[in-house]
Amino acid sequence: MQDKNISKSVIRRLPRYYRFLGELLNEGVEKISSGQLAERMRLTASQIRQDLNCFGGFGQMGYGYNVAELRGQIGAILHLTDTRSLILIGAGKLGRAVAQHIDFTRYGFDLKGIFDRDPALNGEKIAGIAVRNTETLREFCADNAPDMAILCIPREGAADVVKTLVNCGVTAFWNFSHYDIHADYPETSVENVHLTDSLMTLSYLMEEKNNPVTN
């Protein structure tokens, strides 16, 4: 479906298009032009047309884009329709929040297992799933072949866990840890979520806005 070299910048905008089109759909909007969508998303019409044309001509000249169809196309590009199985490593505060807060099924994911190395948590149910000991990870993967793992563990334990997972065929990581997976396993797909980096960025931005530079 998609063409050769889609830039990272374009890919990062796709989920946003998907969200906005979902909203438009909810509002009962049937068609939209790149200009109207641009105004709503605060982008340029040019950029929207460029982005979409990386994947195909979804519009109709003189008319615009059909909201439902375009949303469907972007959903397909993001593979939200396929089902991928998922495991979570780390049942601490963050792991719990992710397991309970994210609507995985909505995006085609199926959370199959939760692991923690603290034996005290074994058997506890989180989001309807009993926590297993991390020691049983290899065995579980052999049986269930999960596609993807969410890493909600401290940096220290991460290297070992990722090694096991990669050996078991896990190729994609939603990484909340500070371990740099991509450095050690460049063939994997990694999406890093560094919450504290984001907080530090905000710290900078706030100061910059409130006390603009004086030199």
Next chain:
Amino acid sequence: MQDKNISKSVIRRLPRYYRFLGELLNEGVEKISSGQLAERMRLTASQIRQDLNCFGGFGQMGYGYNVAELRGQIGAILHLTDTRSLILIGAGKLGRAVAQHIDFTRYGFDLKGIFDRDPALNGEKIAGIAVRNTETLREFCADNAPDMAILCIPREGAADVVKTLVNCGVTAFWNFSHYDIHADYPETSVENVHLTDSLMTLSYLMEEKNNPVTN
């Protein structure tokens, strides 16, 4: 301290520099050259020198950078040394996780209050702080003048809350909601964290890696 127009790209790399320099410091490394740091962070030496020189000449020709000093400088640029007061809106799963998981004091933040509109939660203690009703927000802000708010509420309630907060003088938002604060209040500082966008991006990346294009 900093110069005129620092690009967003540079700012977003600062927390990462800060983290890596912290690690080096822990390892007892005293000095580092842009080349060595580049290898470790998987950047180019050129980019590191360009980035740092946006803020000043922190290095010494022929020697490199003093790790402790450079880290201190970047910490100062990010204003991690100042104390800013903070409130959290929304004590659901995500809000809880953020309150309990993030080490605010480490980055100079002081979590002063937690609010939720569900009366059932009022008085419950999260991270040592009793949850207040969102109705008391205006009053609390008048008394405590928080600098910054964390938004962990659904999109629907967000516009009202933000309106109140902006009126009360809150200028910075760590926004986990899908409400577009910046669109309505362009003068505020906003750092959006859209976890589901990140998950969708991973969904795309995984497919791209595993089934590279065939046309």
Next chain:
DNA sequence: TAGATTGTTAATCGATTAACAATC
């Protein structure tokens, strides 16, 4: 001094925006 490495300018690369012919 000689070697190393910075700070900074110039060259390249990529991403965004503008323009417009194609066409519904």
Next chain:
DNA sequence: TAGATTGTTAATCGATTAACAATC
């Protein structure tokens, strides 16, 4: 047909990389 809006090429802008003189 006339008006609107796309798809796509060309122009601009910004960010990254390369090069090198300055200097510790």
